[in-house]
Amino acid sequence: MPELPEVETTKTSLLPLLEQTVQHVQVRESRLRWPIPEDLDKLQGQKLLKLTRRSKYILAEFEQDSMLWHLGMSGSFRLCAAEDKLRKHDHLILQFDDIQLRYHDPRRFGCILWLNPETQHKLLDTLGPEPLSESFNxxxxxxxxxxxxxxxxxxxxxxxxxxxxxxxxxxxxxxxxxxxxxxxxxxxxxxxxxxxxxxxxxxxxxxxxxxxxxxxxxxxxxxxxxxxxxxxxxxxxxxxxxxxxxxxxxxxxxxxxxxxxxxxxxxxxxxxxxxxxxxxxxxx
CATH class of the missing domain: 1.10.8.50 (Helicase, Ruva Protein; domain 3)
Structure with a gap:
């Protein structure tokens, strides 16, 4: 399972997406740990403004909505060109202005969710401090x-x-x-x-x-x-x-x-x- 350094490294590698706009959303397999939201096409036309990490979650802030991404046991993100060959377990594709983001997860234990009060309370509110923060002393x-x-x-x-x-x-x-x-x-x-x-x-x-x-x-x-x-x-x-x-x-x-x-x-x-x-x- 990817741990904190791997998630932090993944988040950093996604920074080229900042200030780019989602042009198209394709869900090829929605059955992850929790189903990918059916209304994910709301992202179309929204610019990605910010990427942060909390524990092993990546938080993606768009112009109108925010998302919570978790890699689970075997998940990974990949930046590629639209013409690159799809892999069997590429479950989600977000086409940005000039680059494509694909979520790949053979075991499907990861999650792609809206970040709202329900997911905030269920997944984030009870977490301890970040190990690299001053709160962890x-x-x-x-x-x-x-x-x-x-x-x-x-x-x-x-x-x-x-x-x-x-x-x-x-x-x-x-x-x-x-x-x-x-x-x-x-x-x-x-x-x-x-x-x-x-x-x-x-x-x-x-x-x-x-x-x-x-x-x-x-x-x-x-x-x-x-x-x-x-x-x-x-x-x-x-x-x-x-x-x-x-x-x-x-x-x-x-x-x-x-x-x-x-x-x-x-x-x-x-x-x-x-x-x-x-x-x-x-x-x-």
Whole structure:
């Protein structure tokens, strides 16, 4: 699933559409996570004024209406010429003045919705702060974690705590700090929390600079791959040697997600409230 750096990179790659007007709308497959609105042709004649990101959503502001776009598990946008060959899973086509925007989604878990009070309340209002904002700081995170016995990796991946810290970036942040992913969140001390906030910000900024991570088929709207995956030290490396101590990296499941860690560099403090089973050699 595209995570925050991939969505931010996608949003940036769509900026050539700003100040262009929608000339034509074609919906080839409306059945996404929620149906594409039947009245999407309202966009015809409207100029795209602004593109922003909130969590993993891209918000598109047109002259009269606004939209909320989410890439889901396998979605992607592509800018191309009208004569370019259509792909099987190109579900939505927006023809702008001199360029075409196509939404491609083989698994159809993404969404293309109007941004109105209903979707604002349902999808955006309960979200935590942006990880790169000043609102996400050590004091805030300490308050959120103080009573949580859930694993720290699960806690920082909770969109009600902070948005956009997906599996890749949570795994790498905890590895770099020597914090076991299953460590109960409330057991982190203030120094660890301060370091965790700083590391999450650092690693997300770095990932954005590298265009995100292309692990399967992710590309931005210009068809360009991300390169952050070339820097991964833990994610996806279960069964390989730790770059720091040469201990074999292990994998455990937390919140139904693979969590790779080094048992030597990331020791789990004893806790009566948490039992964890790990497995050597399984790939994330």
């Amino acid at each position: 050590a004091g805030y995170l300490a308050e959120k974690l103080k009573n949580k016995q859930t694993a720290i990796k699960v806690a920082i991946m909770d969109n009600h705590v902070v948005v956009g810290v997906g599996n890749i970036y949570a795994t790498e942040s905890l590895f770099n700090l020597g914090i076991h992913p299953a460590q109960p969140a409330s057991t982190l001390n203030m120094q660890q929390i301060e370091q965790l906030v700083q590391e999450i910000k650092r690693i997300l900024k770095f990932a954005i600079e590298l265009g995100g991570s292309t692990l399967r088929d992710y590309t931005n709207a210009m068809g360009e791959n991300g390169y952050f995956q070339q820097t991964l030290l833990a994610y996806g490396r279960a069964g390989e040697m730790c770059v720091n101590c040469e201990t074999m990296l292990e994998n455990l499941k937390l919140g139904q997600r693979a969590s790779v860690f080094c048992p030597q560099c990331q020791p789990l403090k004893k806790s009566k409230t948490l039992a964890v089973k790990s497995s050597r050699g399984r790939k994330a």
